[in-house]
Amino acid sequence: MRQRLTTAANALAVFAGVLILWQLVLWIFNVQPYMLPSPSAVAKAIGKRFPSLISSTAITAEESVGGLIASIIVGVIVALLFAQSRWVRKMFYPYTILLQTVPIIAISPLILNWVGPGAPAVTLIAFIISLAPVIANTTQGLISVDENLVHLFLMHNATPAQKLFKLRLPHAVPSLFVGVRIASGIAVIGAITGELYAGSSRVGVGGLGYSILYAYSQLQTDYLFALVVAAIVLGFGFLFSVMFLEWLFLHKWHESARVPETE
């Protein structure tokens, strides 16, 4: 507990240091507010724009969650297919790497073309970009079962369904969570990036990416910073939610399970 408090205190000290440095730079170089607003101006913008920050964050959160959940469902199904045979893996695995390397910015206009602007397109982008880590990690978990455990199930003439549900799937849960943890961060980034292109189907209503573009076009740099802060908070919220779920599922039995707040 005491160690945790010290860690928190250290992190806060760094944060305060950055704020002071930021303010000093503004004073010394006499930077214009539209280039870089002061910390207090950002705080004020957060206060003034709070309702719209909340609604933008909520829209982005919804798209990210949608994309992530789709990634988990599709990722687990694909991993189950991959776990069936080495041949299937050899044939299709390179394409999951393609998923990871495709520049999402470059295909966003295409998706916009197909799906039209708005939340569905953004959700689709968040889904595509967060799929690969779920597939890769879950597959690894499914195929890395101890050979002796497989033998044990064979000795009891276990059915394929029993092997899957009582052995391979539970064994893969920790790896699945590793994948989902990585995917959760990427899904938020994907959603915000997607919103830059396909942000809104109605003028004036959109997620964080859409509002960032708007703030930029209006040279409302303090609002833009406020939106970036909201994006960071959203990312953290996502990661901690996933880590909490991970703890909930694994802390009883898994060696690596940790309390979310500790490092």
Next chain:
Amino acid sequence: MSAGSNVPQIEFDSVTKSYGTGRLVLQSIDLKVLKGEFVSVIGPSGCGKSTVLKLISGLTPPSDGTIRVDGMTPENARETISFIFQDATLLPWRTVIDNVGLGLELEHVATKRRHEKVASLLQLVGLSDVASAYPRELSGGMKMRVSIARALATNPRLLLMDEPFAALDEMTRDRMNEELLRLRDEQQWTAVFVTHSVAEAVFLSTRIIVLAPNPGRVRSVLPVDLPFPRDAQLRETEEFESLVAHTSHVLREALVQ
């Protein structure tokens, strides 16, 4: 109970096993294990000890020759066989109760009967207090006891053990050996036990099979004529020590060929 019967539990008829492109692991093994025997298999690394167990359990087929277990093919005899592995190989996401009940669960035994059976087995191996603990909370010796209880849950007629106590410290290992004999006394299964430890083999067995390596073949079969029941004091007797010395000698010769 000792090796009184004449009914064979396991029969190997010139069994040969090679892996992949002709790497010969076992060469024309003839072997007969009678019901009620406790047979240990010892030999230097690479002599195919573990392969013998895999052949008996039908986890791998012989390349040549025939194997009968309880008069059946190994695959058909599986229901009567339990395997205890080198590590405890427990399912870490299951409690002790659910690990011990795994075999019964896979064989669709009704929940109530399963729980009764598991409870009595936990009592037998002295683990009732940790029934709802997860494997990571247990010591190495306790994990091995869970593994033994799991193997006994399906009432096996034949128990195959692949260096089950190799990872335990010597004191725990000695105690596990004594417990194993006590369980055998109560439950009367036949056992094939693979080990590196000569003293362990002598303490447990009615017969010791010494394998020679490259390729694996039977070098000697040594009867162990020590009376049952055996307890810790047996290890301090002269007969025991001379049998250990003799077996070690045969094992060394097997290495030199």
